[in-house]
Amino acid sequence: MQCQCAANRSDLSLLEPVLAEYADVKGSLITILQHAQEIYGYLPTDVIYHIAEKTGSTPARVLGVATFYTQFRFQPVGKYLIMLCDGTACHVNGSSRIAAAVREYLHVENGGTTEDGLFSFSIVACLGCCSLSPVMMINEDTYGSLTPAKVLEILKEIRAKEAAK
Amino acid sequence: MSIRIAVGKGSCGIAAGAGKLSEALAPLLEGTGITLGTVGCIGMCWLEPIVDIYENGLLKARLVQVQPEQAPMIAEAVRTGDFSVIEPLRITKEDSAFLTQQTRIALRNCGIIDPDSIGSALEAGGYQAIGKILSKENGMSPEDVIECIKVSGLAGRGGAGFPTWFKWNAARQSPGDEKYLICNADEGDPGAFMDRAVIESDPHTLIEGMLIGAYAIGAKEAIVYVRAEYPLAIKRLEHAIAEARDAGYIGQNILGSGFSCEFRIKAGAGAFVCGEETALIESLQGQRGMPRLKPPFPAAAGYWYKPSNINNVETYANVAWIINNGGEAFAAMGTEDSKGTKVFALTGKIRRGGLVEIPMGMTLRQVIFDIGGGIRDGGTFKAVQMGGPSGGCIPASLLDTVIDYKKLAATGAIMGSGGMVVMDDSTCMVGMAKFFLDFTAKESCGKCVHCRIGTKRLQEILTRIVEGKGKEGDIELLEELCNAVRDGALCGLGQTAPNPVLSTLRYFRDEFEAHINEKRCPAHTCTDLLHYHIDAEKCRGCTACARKCPVYAISGVVKGPHEIDQNSCIRCGQCMATCKFGAVSVD
The missing domain is CATH 1.10.10.1590 (NADH-quinone oxidoreductase subunit E)
Incomplete structure (x- = not known):
């Protein structure tokens, strides 16, 4: 092996x-x-x-x-790990629409990594920021009160920043 | 006159931009003599970022939803003493009522003290209780401490509501010198975040509560098992433990009393079942977190099979207050069965979402409507979910239910760790039941057949119902399976996993029937059951929807009425969002 x-x-x-x-x-x-x-x-x-x-x-x-344990991964992850919360509060406040927006923009399924190795996408259990739902974390940063449009803006900004390097 | 500006920097505050705000304020205050500090979370999460201005220790102004661009304005106002420019940022009377209607014990210092400063905790009365217990003249014996907790009526705040003194006493009575005191901070219940808030905002209160517990049971080592998803909580707790050690509250011969206790943190690795105490112990020992058969209970054979006591964060956060104020003062609050206060995380479709600590005995209506301000965005209250994946949904007709362990259990929900997720009429209750079963089926550790396979089958049945493939007899099958899983599982996770299904069946059976018999979702959320239509009279033939439709399912000529082909429609709803004339409807 x-x-x-x-x-x-x-x-x-x-x-x-x-x-x-x-x-x-x-x-x-x-x-x-x-x-x-x-x-x-x-x-x-x-x-x-x-x-x-x-x-x-x-x-x-x-x-x-x-x-x-869900924390452990057996495949390399992208430079930016998107953890989208699907706890109860986020679920009630529309996290599935956020997930759809991420999937559509990055062409990546839950648990997958984009071809350029920039983003990994993971739907996770409660991140404990329920009042800001729907919430996601990208690496160490938390983003709250998301809308599909806001998510695209965040992802596009990261792409642009990386492209400029 | 000393002026201090405190920025609320719990995880939610930081997510809302408190970090940037602090960075913007810092250079503006340099050399002004005004200090800039950090506090944790006050629990008014919908108003973050929050800035408090203190003059000589008194709160002069609380500013809410402050943006980094407003930093110069705030600095100027504080420097000149002319607050008129920042008046619009000041919290409204209505929003302030969120706090004034609460009784804070576990959260007493949250959002008020600096979590990274033991000095700030000491000023707020921190470590007085352990000092009192260990004092040479009129100290308290471990038995006195247990008696005081018994009088208080404090029960486990993690969900089960088991009397704390009983567990402490059992661990104390267990023979052996090597004993452990453990804090369960593996807050896995989706929708609850009070434990994170306590650790991030007031870690010393947790440490003190644990020290008292360790003294009572005779443990020399205390371990905090924290979720790895809470990096800020771990960082602040590490810092607090180091400060407490330097100050002589942790380590050998604490305060010269001969009592010694070491602390360490263990980061969890993400498994909901580790909230179950024996699974948590397995995980602490570096194993798969699978529950053990009880008895023996942890009080007799826990960590490394030594006598151990496990309580959750909120339980420990009450302990020092009880010692300082007496068990009677705590027991004076609440109902006959449930004493003291309980913290709830109020979230979902609520206007004022955040942390609420109230005496037991208040009604759900008071918490949701008086404190939480009711439903946001003009929706109608439908249900409140309590107890997460182990709990249930309480309908509007039971809003006057009193908050008390027994009264809540009678509704089919549970007190749980205190998650209160409010739902309005846009939430599908069958979808909610499926959501929780998706969760428990994934989180089942696999040890018991009933839980491992039963939750999977429940999930499959619920999935086919929301997809419009439900069959006659599915409701009865769900009920039968629920009873089997409840009776056949070893631990709390499996035994309570059917609760979300049973409670929604109890109060929202008509929604299940509509999905199965009429292939209709009354809340219009189950995509597979939706049908979009164009009203020929309202349609102006602008073609906007046809151009937006990703699968070209809409046909029609310019200025003529359009039509949706139901067979190719993927029910994405974009036509409805696009139409400016309200011609698209869904049923």
């Missing part, structure tokens, strides 16, 4: 400080996975194997834990 092609291998040395701190602390698997995802942007297969080896576990168990 492990990819032997050197070009696709992850730089495992980046994970050393994390493993040095947590590998022997019992109950730290989720913390290690969270740090790994911060480093690599997702959880590559070879990283999962490496974590299993260093924590004295099996790849199946590590992957079993990782797939249980």
